Amino acid sequence: MKCRKCGKKALVNLKAYRISLCGDCFLEFYRRIVERSIKKYRIFKNDDKILVAVSGGKDSSAMASVLRELGHDFELLHIDLGIYDYSKDSRDKVKELSKLIEKSLHILELRDYGFTISEVKGKKCSICGTAKRYIMNRFARENRFTVIATGHTAEDITAFYLKNIAGGQKEYSEKLLPRTEPFDERVVARTRPIFEMSEKENMIYAILKNLPLKLEECPFAPNPDWKEIVYEIERRKPGFVKNFVRGIAVEQHRFEKKYCSICGEVSTREICSFCRIRSRFISSK
Amino acid sequence: MKCRKCGKKALVNLKAYRISLCGDCFLEFYRRIVERSIKKYRIFKNDDKILVAVSGGKDSSAMASVLRELGHDFELLHIDLGIYDYSKDSRDKVKELSKLIEKSLHILELRDYGFTISEVKGKKCSICGTAKRYIMNRFARENRFTVIATGHTAEDITAFYLKNIAGGQKEYSEKLLPRTEPFDERVVARTRPIFEMSEKENMIYAILKNLPLKLEECPFAPNPDWKEIVYEIERRKPGFVKNFVRGIAVEQHRFEKKYCSICGEVSTREICSFCRIRSRFISSK
Numbered sequence: 001m002k003c004r005k006c007g008k009k010a011l012v013n014l015k016a017y018r019i020s021l022c023g024d025c026f027l028e029f030y031r032r033i034v035e036r037s038i039k040k041y042r043i044f045k046n047d048d049k050i051l052v053a054v055s056g057g058k059d060s061s062a063m064a065s066v067l068r069e070l071g072h073d074f075e076l077l078h079i080d081l082g083i084y085d086y087s088k089d090s091r092d093k094v095k096e097l098s099k100l101i102e103k104s105l106h107i108l109e110l111r112d113y114g115f116t117i118s119e120v121k122g123k124k125c126s127i128c129g130t131a132k133r134y135i136m137n138r139f140a141r142e143n144r145f146t147v148i149a150t151g152h153t154a155e156d157i158t159a160f161y162l163k164n165i166a167g168g169q170k171e172y173s174e175k176l177l178p179r180t181e182p183f184d185e186r187v188v189a190r191t192r193p194i195f196e197m198s199e200k201e202n203m204i205y206a207i208l209k210n211l212p213l214k215l216e217e218c219p220f221a222p223n224p225d226w227k228e229i230v231y232e233i234e235r236r237k238p239g240f241v242k243n244f245v246r247g248i249a250v251e252q253h254r255f256e257k258k259y260c261s262i263c264g265e266v267s268t269r270e271i272c273s274f275c276r277i278r279s280r281f282i283s284s285k
Numbered sequence: 286m287k288c289r290k291c292g293k294k295a296l297v298n299l300k301a302y303r304i305s306l307c308g309d310c311f312l313e314f315y316r317r318i319v320e321r322s323i324k325k326y327r328i329f330k331n332d333d334k335i336l337v338a339v340s341g342g343k344d345s346s347a348m349a350s351v352l353r354e355l356g357h358d359f360e361l362l363h364i365d366l367g368i369y370d371y372s373k374d375s376r377d378k379v380k381e382l383s384k385l386i387e388k389s390l391h392i393l394e395l396r397d398y399g400f401t402i403s404e405v406k407g408k409k410c411s412i413c414g415t416a417k418r419y420i421m422n423r424f425a426r427e428n429r430f431t432v433i434a435t436g437h438t439a440e441d442i443t444a445f446y447l448k449n450i451a452g453g454q455k456e457y458s459e460k461l462l463p464r465t466e467p468f469d470e471r472v473v474a475r476t477r478p479i480f481e482m483s484e485k486e487n488m489i490y491a492i493l494k495n496l497p498l499k500l501e502e503c504p505f506a507p508n509p510d511w512k513e514i515v516y517e518i519e520r521r522k523p524g525f526v527k528n529f530v531r532g533i534a535v536e537q538h539r540f541e542k543k544y545c546s547i548c549g550e551v552s553t554r555e556i557c558s559f560c561r562i563r564s565r566f567i568s569s570k
Contacts, residue, residue, distance in 0.1 A: 281400035
């Protein structure tokens with residue numbers, strides 16, 4: 001298979017976009033999509049002071065690296081969750097990343113707030129999420145950052161959406177938009193600059209860029225049941241996840257109300273769709 | 286397996302509800318869910334004049350039958366789409382149903398509007414939908430019905446929702462709510478009284494009630510790709526579809542904004558979730 005852009009031997013095949021690309025053209029493609037997301041969804045403002053949250057994993061590392069390639073100014077934040085060697089390894093990878101991309105790194109420890117994730121009994125993931133959001137927000141505000149960027153992927157956002165609708169919490173389902181503005185001065189704006197990118201695309205980007213990566217899963221990671229459903233839908237309909245997150249992010253149109261000039265029924269256009277269909281048959285008879 | 290309600294031999298096993306039921310208890314269970322939906326989502330108003338749209342298939346026939354069992358007054362509308370023998374069979378089944386449940390039946394023919402679905406080239410399903418909505422609405426308004434009930438199932442609604450979000454038409458995704466009020470006097474309100482019921486539940490109900498049923502699929506039915514995705518999610522997470530449609534239908538809560546009395550961060554409660562978690566550790570140390 002050949003690269004769609006340059007004709008060299010292709011390295012990756014992206015079913016969601018129905019294209020095959022060589023390594024260099026993939027990196028360019030990845031950058032362009034993130035660049036376009038940032039513009040289209042106004043992910044950053046001109047005077048933003050950006051804090052980029054990094055875990056040491058492929059997604060947030062890819063995000064930090066591509067943001068730097070796109071010329072953004074930012075600092076890194078890593079939170080040490082106190083999960084034995086896993087947290088130590090994560091921290092080491094993040095330090096390497098910080099050197100590689102030449103961005104200063106802040107490390108905070110959950111331990112300093114009185115506990116670690118290892119000590120938590122039950123619901124570790126949910127508590128870990130609460131703790132990270134709390135610490136990130138407080139640190140960002142106290143250090144005058146105006147926006148926090150997190151490495152949520154298209155799969156994260158889709159799974160979160162479906163889970164929250166099915167859980168009866170529709171009001172949460174749209175929390176993971178490309179950018180959410182603070183509803184209170186004690187809250188810092190949040191952005192998800194790689195919300196259109198899939199885990200696979202982030203992994204390929206991170207490998208091709210030779211980023212320091214912690215590849216083990218968190219020892220407390222749950223069965224990713226909602227994620228697996230999302231993978232399964234994507235397998236059946238390549239492109240679903242990308243289209244779904246774009247669909248969530250899209251501005252809702254309002255319809256203009258008109259009356260069909262032929263039959264008088266309500267219509268969004270001059271002639272209603274039923275009369276448009278009929279006219280094809282009636283004029284031809 | 287025994288019936289959860291009466292202890293007799295169970296006939297059906299409903300994974301979504303994690304219960305097994307005998308035939309009689311299933312029918313009672315089905316009626317109760319539809320009755321509860323109608324109350325909870327205000328599907329009918331006291332002075333509604335109801336038009337029930339029936340195709341001859343299991344879903345709309347089950348709907349008409351259960352609405353009669355629940356004591357609602359209504360008339361039936363069937364639209365003959367002009368699809369060869371398929372439409373003729375559908376019409377016969379609907380006539381039998383009308384006799385069986387003793388409700389008067391109106392039959393309209395798409396032919397009278399200048400064409401039939403058989404003649405349509407390409408996009409038959411989409412044009413069929415447009416035609417049915419147009420004719421139903423016009424007939425209902427001209428005959429002073431105040432609401433049209435259609436037999437959309439939980440799977441229909443879930444598939445429609447996912448398809449429209451992924452298609453970038455979020456504004457359409459919530460068109461299939463339990464009841465949608467008209468936005469113009471030329472439009473008649475729509476309700477989906479069996480929106481919480483699955484196709485399987487409708488089929489069991491229709492068979493147990495011995496309803497006249499046309500079981501063949503429409504000869505023009507498309508590959509049900511979105512439906513199959515919905516079936517697959519349900520297979521992986523029994524109850525998903527039911528929870529999803531309830532999730533779409535739920536009223537959105539508004540959060541009350543407070544500040545945590547311990548740390549001062551924004552919270553939905555007196556003490557924020559992070560401080561609640563911390564207190565468990567700090568008090569125990």
